[in-house]
Amino acid sequence: MAVAVKTQNLPLIKKIRNIPKEEYYVPGHRTCAGCGPALQYKLVAKAAGPNTIFLGPTGCMYVANASYLCTPYAVPWMHTQITNAGAVASGVEAAYQVLIRKGKWEGELPNVIVMAGDGGSVDIGLQAMSGMMYRGHDALFICYDNEAYANTGIQTSPTTPYGANTTFTPPGPAIPEGKKLFPKDPPQLVIGGHPAVKYVATASVAYPVDLMNKVRKALNVQGPTFLHIHCPCPKGWKFEESKTVEIAKLAIQTGMWILYEWENGEYKYQHKPKEYKPVREYMKLQGRFAHLQEAHIAKMQAFVDAKLKAPGIPVEIPVPPPRAQA
């Protein structure tokens, strides 16, 4: 049986001035000033180019982006439920496999890209994402991580950091740190259980060339790939709109975010600081951590210290989970 094989080789970008000028995520949307997710969307779309289909599960990048009659997508885009982006993407890819095989559509297999928030990736969307990875569909699943359910009014998600003040984890006398749980690790969830996946990377809006090259590498790979992109959210994290990139950089400098690629079982690091700054430097700029006491910040530092040893090594949570405490 003939198989539609992707032959494209999107070239890597050397310098920021070589970034293509064409936009496939154009102005006209309604995201907040300083929106990290919108910034990465623009970069991802540029990197992917015109032969692309985006699947957009419910989340900020649906609700604030895709308003009727002024959607920002210059390539095909379809809304999916927050639950099922991975499955819908699987169907789109499968359709193109069969349509190309039967000669009903001519051209290179399109880049099928899921643009999911943290909830749509590793919370309610986890099952569909895992199904897509397991079955080996030639599609890229992006988790744009703004570390909360932001469009519904900043509720905790599985990637919301320990100690964050969200509307579901408000600090109070009984629960002084706000969020007591430590986050899931999305790339490790993908790497750990999906042998069909050959390329996984983390990226950040602070490093656009690195981000775009990871998109292109992921799209050049045949089979399912995953990108976890750090996207500061001024509204949810409570910082000034002008500081999105600064916050993103500080995350990397403090070890709160690690930039790496995982390719065929090998890890490679990017923009790894020679010396890490204390997490306090990152946290003090954000209102969501303003209520924390020294002991809480120390717990966060211990968590990050353990995590920095290497990606893929299980991190022991420095505090017992709430159920164990009870």
Added chain:
Amino acid sequence: MAKEMVLSGCAASAQAAKMAKVEVICSYPIRPYTALMMELAKMVANGELDAEFIYGEGEHAQLSVVLGASAAGARVLTGSSGVGVTYAFETYSPIAGGRVPVQMMIADRALDPPGDFGSEHTDAMSCRDQGWLMGWAENPQEAFDNCLINYRVGEDHRVLLPQFVCQDGYFVSHIPGKVLLPDQSQVDEFLPPYTLPHPLDPKHPVSHGPQIRPDQGTIMDLQRAQAHLDAPAVIKEAIADFNRIFGRDYSPFVEEYMTDDAEMAFFIMGAHTMTARHAIKHLRSKGVKIGLVKLRFLRPWPTQEVAEALSKFKAVGVVETSTSYGGAMRGGNLLHEVRASLYDLPQRPLTTSFMAGLGGEMVPLKDFYYMAEILSKMIKEGKTKKTVHWVGFEAEA
């Protein structure tokens, strides 16, 4: 050459899907519909059917996979039963509202609790108001035919609606019956290749399903409702063509059996129609003037056809194989729609409903005789005493 075979409903549906040249299939196991997927999996493995066979990770994923594939331009099929049908519920409105004409074969199964393999229409009936075309097959032949008819109607650009193509679990899905398999050329003449006005195609970028404001919602609901108003004409065309090409004798919406001089009738859909026909033959031999009216499409509901068919009787017994707990009739849902269809008539028949075959129980001949007795009594008394009769569970009628 067309050939006659003996096939179960599931096997017949699989043959129909193969002849419809379905391109993307998404499976997940649940009894009894699973047999459909097992047949299709064999066809793909044997190279008889060139389709992508995707193992969904659940029914919600099944519907999501075929939504994506259909929106990208492939003819698709999925299916389910019982709690599988309800697990996927979130996807039904987006698929119908997005006007993506996917086909889902439902082989009915009772909903939990507790676990029960038996057939009951409640699974599919619970999803009836999402905008899908919907109807039941009485036997494997009709299951085969309905697959093709629904693709033709649902994919028609004047309609563009997904289709629940239902058959009773076991009674149809697993009991073999005669099926006339047509020539591929007949199917090709009846069913044009699948096209979508605006598929997800990088050569012609479109956005599907952007966020709207509340004031933009009504028009979309109206359009979905309009598609159901436009569908009947397309169904009539399709049935006329189907009858011509395949030599069948279907009525588009309601079929009548022994109704010519009948005073009373059963109103029924699906597998138990077959038993009802036998019961009617027997009752006729005893001089009881009874017939039946079988519903072929539940959605769109053929209001006028139902009214016309039922208005000539003195009493109508609606055979319900689904529940509507706490509903106006205290029984199932069909009587609600039947009564609504009759409301504006100057002369209405007496109507009641019979809860029968719930949990997958057989509806034997004696149950139909019992129902006929109640209808006779209603005519004699000139009134409807009860709107619901739980057949086999009532001390007095």
